[in-house]
Amino acid sequence: MKPFALVCSAFLAVLAGFQTASADEITDVRFGEHSDYTRIVIETAAPVEFQAFTLSEPAARLVIAFDEARWGVRSLPSAAGRGVGAVGQFQFDERASASRLVFSLNAPSTVRQTLSLDPNGGGYRTVVDIAPTSEATFQRTSGFPAPTRTLTDLLMDEVGVTYVPPSCEVVRVVIDPGHGGRDPGAVARFGGGHEKDVNLSAGLILRDLLNATGRYEVIMTRDRDVFVELNDRVRIARQADADLFISLHADSAGDNRSPAGATIYSMNPRAVSRARQNAIRQGDWVDPSRPQEVSQILVDMQIANKEGESERFADTLRTEIGRSAPLWRDRPMRANFAVLTDAATPAVLFEMGFLTNRTDARRLNSQREQRRLMQAALAAIESHFARCGGGEPRERYVASASAANTSSSR
Ligand SMILES: [Zn+2]
Structure with a gap:
């Protein structure tokens, strides 16, 4: 584990609605020599984010990399100086991808600890303690650190959001045969x-195929010829806490008989913002005991997860369908369909073919062809959830402070 430290004050400031600090000026670099370690203290006018790590090639060095910093030590106008103990020369390098202080090392050393301390008479203090180590350990622990944690990780820490990894419980799939009744x-x-009729017939076949595996819980938005509002279809997915939502449709090109083949849609950016608005308005994600920003971040993270999973499934479904039926669009397609706008459930809308095309219409009205198509859909579902032995439910984000509330209200 490479040592690193991050000061999250910038994110706190964003959450609190304050301006973040601009470029941070380094006002002092000083050293403390102790019996078993050397302390390096860097003072800045504002809190800084930094990483401290050692490099062995081409020479032994300690690097303290800042997200943003500029040199302002008046006593060292050349932005260079000399250390004590294990630390030889140092130099501030502003041209690196992140501005950094580079210290030459006289002996194999390792970063023992890093600290960020508030001002105590001077500026904010970045403290790095290095301790002697064996050459072997130095070689093993030196190197550029792994990428820092993502903004999402940091936000999750800051707002107290917990990521619930997928568990291998039963996967819930909502099948939504489009239209019905008077529509x-x-x-x-x-x-x-x-x-x-085509949608319902195909949906029932897919339900039976999924049920036959014993690995899925299937929820139908309708299993007979009835009219169901679009909002109710979305609500069914949410109440089921479903892992996947598939809306089945057949296309029409009006009087144009040539368009043919299947198309698979996931949500486009307008559908994403609609999902976001619905989630906040309906209140499912709003917990009055926490700041509104937290609810919004929670919704955004869940929608981002849904978007990714929807696109992943759409790709898998397109590949599987493409093996057994013509595709009208063999590329990711996105649209603002209302049924795709639950904030959490990965969702696709599957146009199985064109009823306005003679060949497609014949295919879509054949039970045998419907079955072939739904077997391809089953293969896609099996493949999508394969990483968990046939079941990998959706990842979830919950607010740590009220995890029970959040998960049960969904
Ligand atoms: Zn339709």
Whole structure:
């Protein structure tokens, strides 16, 4: 584990609505020689984020890299100086990707601890203690550190959000046969059924295929010829705490008979903002006991997770469908469909083909072809959830302080 330290004050400031500090001036560099370690203290006008690590190539060095810093030590106008103990020369390097202080080392050393201390008469203090170590340990522990934690990680720490990794419980899949009842969808052509009938027939086949594996809990938004509001379809997914939502449709190109083949959609940026607004407005994600920013961050993280998972599933489904049926669009497609806008449930809308195309219509009205198509959908679902032995439910984010509330209200 490479030593590193981060000061999160910038993020706290953002959360509190303050301006973040601008470039931070280094006002002093000083050293303390102790019997078993050497202390380096860097003073800055404002809190800074930094990482401290050693490098062995081409020469033994200690690097303290700052997110943002500029040199302002009046007694050292050349931005260089001399240390004590294990520390030889040092130099401030502003041209590196992150401005940094580089110290030459006289002996194999390791970073023992790093501290960020508030002012005590002077500036904010960045403290790095280095201790002697063996050449072997020095070689092993030296090197550029792994990438720092992501902004999401930091925010999760700052606002007290807990990431709940996927567990291998039963995967819940919502199948949404589009239209129904008084809404026929694309109307029947070429002697086949209306879109609502094709969607329902395919949906029931997929339900049976999933049930036969014993690895899924299937929830249907409708299992007969009834009208279901779009909002209710989304609500069913949310109440089920579902891991995947598949809306089944058949396309229409009006009088144009040439478009043919399947298309798979996930949410576009407008659908994302709609999902965000709905989540906040409906209050599912709003816990009055925590700041509103926390609820918003929680929603944003969950939606980002949903977006990624939706796109991952859409790609898998497109690949599987492409093996057994023509594709109208063999690339990621995104749209602002209402049924895709639950904030948490990964969701795709699957246009299985065009009822306005003669070949597609024949295919979509054939039970055998429907079954072939749904077997491809099953293969995609199996592949999507494969990492957890047939089940990998959606990742979840919950607020640490009220984890029980949050998960149960979903
Ligand atoms: Zn439709």
